[in-house]
Amino acid sequence: AQSVAQPEDQVNVAEGNPLTVKCTYSVSGNPYLFWYVQYPNRGLQFLLKYITGDNLVKGSYGFEAEFNKSQTSFHLKKPSALVSDSALYFCAVRENGYNKLIFGAGTRLAVHP
Amino acid sequence: DGGITQSPKYLFRKEGQNVTLSCEQNLNHDAMYWYRQDPGQGLRLIYYSQIVNDFQKGDIAEGYSVSREKKESFPLTVTSAQKNPTAFYLCASSTPSRTSTDTQYFGPGTRLTVL
Numbered sequence: 001a002q003s004v005a006q007p008e009d010q011v012n013v014a015e016g017n018p019l020t021v022k023c024t025y026s027v028s029g030n031p032y033l034f035w036y037v038q039y040p041n042r043g044l045q046f047l048l049k050y051i052t053g054d055n056l057v058k059g060s061y062g063f064e065a066e067f068n069k070s071q072t073s074f075h076l077k078k079p080s081a082l083v084s085d086s087a088l089y090f091c092a093v094r095e096n097g098y099n100k101l102i103f104g105a106g107t108r109l110a111v112h113p
Numbered sequence: 114d115g116g117i118t119q120s121p122k123y124l125f126r127k128e129g130q131n132v133t134l135s136c137e138q139n140l141n142h143d144a145m146y147w148y149r150q151d152p153g154q155g156l157r158l159i160y161y162s163q164i165v166n167d168f169q170k171g172d173i174a175e176g177y178s179v180s181r182e183k184k185e186s187f188p189l190t191v192t193s194a195q196k197n198p199t200a201f202y203l204c205a206s207s208t209p210s211r212t213s214t215d216t217q218y219f220g221p222g223t224r225l226t227v228l
Contacts, residue, residue: 009153034216043117043203043219044156090155099144099163100171101217103155 002027004093006104013081013111021076021107023091033074034092034101035065044090050074061085081111116140117220119204124225126191126198134189134223136204143208145187146217149173150201159202162187191225199227 003026013019025031032051036044048059055067065076076089091104116139126132138145144163148156158171162181176195181187187206191198202223207215 036219041201041222041224043119043221044205046216046218049216099161099169100158101156103157105153105155 002093002095002100002102004091004102004104006089006091006107008107009105010108010110013109015083015111015113016080019078019081019085019109019111021089021091021109023074023076023104025072025074025091025093027093027095029095031074032094033065033067034094035059035063035074035076036090036092038088038090038106040087047076047089081109083111083113085109086111117204117206117218119202119220119223121223122221124223126225126227128227129193131190131192132225134191134202134204134225136187136189136220137185138187138204138206138220139185140206140218141184142206142218143184144206144215145181146205146207147171147177147179147187147189148203148205150203150222156203159189198225200225 005024034049035047038044047063048057050057050067058064063078088106088108090106092101094101118137120135146161147159150156157173159177160179162168168179168181178190204220205217207217
């Protein structure tokens with residue numbers, strides 16, 4: 001069965017420092033991986049996705065994610081955090097040939113001035 | 114939030130009442146989805162529809178019903194059979210999943226509270 005784990009409920013980072021939000025997945029076939037961000041009382045905004053090709057995927061707002069097949073991970077990264085990056089981040093996986101996205105529980109990112 | 118609208122933004126319901134949440138999209142997407150979000154649990158799929166007049170149950174369909182009479186619209190009814198309906202409800206849409214690269218785009222959500 002497909003599953004996604006986001007091992008950290010919250011990540012705290014100082015503004016200007018690099019940030020990493022972790023995600024690991026489990027699928028039986030080729031994974032399609034997504035990152036979304038949610039601001040309070042808003043819908044989810046798409047950040048980036050990995051389908052195939054380069055393991056480093058670049059997305060919106062300066063975010064990027066690295067796909068690591070051997071570690072079944074898809075960690076979200078940003079070289080320099082902004083206070084405005086503070087939000088709830090969701091990792092999701094879809095298995096090739098299936099319709100459904102499976103979401104992780106979310107990680108709250110807090111960037112302090 | 115793109116071309117997906119959800120209404121109302123906030124909804125209050127008395128126990129025993131059915132309520133319908135609206136979701137409309139102007140993205141010309143074939144597939145539409147309803148998710149429920151509870152604190153600390155991420156999103157869980159309620160129903161999805163890949164094409165007009167067709168829909169499938171997701172992981173937590175009990176107590177909910179949907180219809181898909183038009184491509185643009187996918188309303189969700191929360192029935193009195195849903196034991197714990199207080200949650201944030203999110204609608205999404207995407208191009209047909211057979212393309213294998215579809216991205217789901219989300220509406221702004223409806224917060225339902227049972228009084």
